[in-house]
Amino acid sequence: MRAAAVLAAFAAVFAANPGASEATAPPTVSITAGTSPVTEGEAATFTLERTGDTAAALTVALSVTEDGAVLSGTPATEVVFAAGSATAGFSVGTEDDEVSGDGSVVTVSLAAGTGYAVDANAAAAAVTVNGDNNTPTSGPLEIAGTPKTWTDVTVSTEGVEDPEGNTRAESGQPGYAYEYQWFRWYRKFVNGEWHVEEIARATQSTYRLRGEERYKRVQVRVRFVDDAGNAEEVMSKVFPRRGIITEGNAWEPLDQVTGVAVTPGDGALEVSWTQVSGALGYLVRWKSEADGGGLGDGRGGWRGGGGRRGAAEWG
Numbered sequence: 006m007r008a009a010a011v012l013a014a015f016a017a018v019f020a021a022n023p024g025a026s027e028a029t030a031p032p033t034v035s036i037t038a039g040t041s042p043v044t045e046g047e048a049a050t051f052t053l054e055r056t057g058d059t060a061a062a063l064t065v066a067l068s069v070t071e072d073g074a075v076l077s078g079t080p081a082t083e084v085v086f087a088a089g090s091a092t093a094g095f096s097v098g099t100e101d102d103e104v105s106g107d108g109s110v111v112t113v114s115l116a117a118g119t120g121y122a123v124d125a126n127a128a129a130a131a132v133t134v135n136g137d138n139n140t141p142t143s144g145p146l147e148i149a150g151t152p153k154t155w156t157d158v159t160v161s162t163e164g165v166e167d168p169e170g171n172t173r174a175e176s177g178q179p180g181y182a183y184e185y186q187w188f189r190w191y192r193k194f195v196n197g198e199w200h201v202e203e204i205a206r207a208t209q210s211t212y213r214l215r216g217e218e219r220y221k222r223v224q225v226r227v228r229f230v231d232d233a234g235n236a237e238e239v240m241s242k243v244f245p246r247r248g249i250i251t252e253g254n255a256w257e258p259l260d261q262v263t264g265v266a267v268t269p270g271d272g273a274l275e276v277s278w279t280q281v282s283g284a285l286g287y288l289v290r291w292k293s294e295a296d297g298g299g300l301g302d303g304r305g306g307w308r309g310g311g312g313r314r315g316a317a318e319w320g
């Protein structure tokens with residue numbers, strides 16, 4: 006009986022003041038970032054907003070953190086909404102140093118305090134601060150592969166060295182990711198000098214050498230934006246380092262023939278095998294078991310993609 010009475014009493018209190026909690030609800034404070042990125046030496050700016058009655062001034066607690074080392078002095082730990090204002094500006098000074106590769110991200114987080122609530126969906130905001138002391142990317146970038154037509158050659162970005170970092174490019178972050186352009190080098194008959202021209206649509210890290218590259222060389226340009234926001238560009242070494250690209254052998258890069266099965270018949274043999282991807286044709290050689298070795302008693306050949314099955318006359 007006693008518990009029920011207490012519950013009833015609470016219910017009465019809430020029922021008697023249906024609008025009270027609304028009228029006294031504290032304002033909600035949120036924060037958004039200003040311009041981002043900025044360059045070191047420029048302030049990182051933020052705007053705070055509050056809901057509700059703005060008649061009185063309001064002090065809000067916050068904290069400033071960064072993932073680099075560009076902050077100038079000790080940042081403030083609170084900001085004041087002036088009486089009558091629903092917004093308040095906040096800025097964090099940054100240092101213009103002479104150090105290469107020291108970009109940062111400055112984050113301002115609202116903290117709990119008296120007389121307000123923090124908007125959980127806008128409790129923190131970040132501004133990227135780019136360093137302005139860039140060191141250009143260096144290589145060496147090497148092209149790997151065989152210098153023959155109809156084979157794939159690849160450039161690896163493992164050789165990219167940039168003091169400002171290339172982690173964003175490595176992760177493929179939009180605006181930072183690697184961009185490739187392949188070139189072919191060739192000698193002009195007239196003067197024997199090397200000339201270079203862009204290869205159309207050759208814009209991936211791997212490129213399949215084609216007939217146009219025969220007796221020539223290739224090179225690839227890699228562009229990206231480093232972690233501090235600097236546009237970077239580096240050329241690979243020319244490939245091959247010595248000599249030129251030669252005619253590829255269509256047979257050479259293919260897999261071995263597997264699944265060979267021979268079925269003796271009446272005066273004939275039937276041979277079958279697993280089709281090899283990309284094969285233009287097959288050459289079949291056989292030997293007699295009774296001969297105890299020695300290839301070349303006879304030969305048969307099939308050309309074309311339909312060469313999956315064939316029969317050779319047994320002489």
Ligand SMILES: [Ca+2]
Pocket residue numbers: 045101102103104136137138
């Ligand atoms: Ca600087």
Ligand SMILES: [Ca+2]
Pocket residue numbers: 139140141142167168169170231235237
């Ligand atoms: Ca750089």
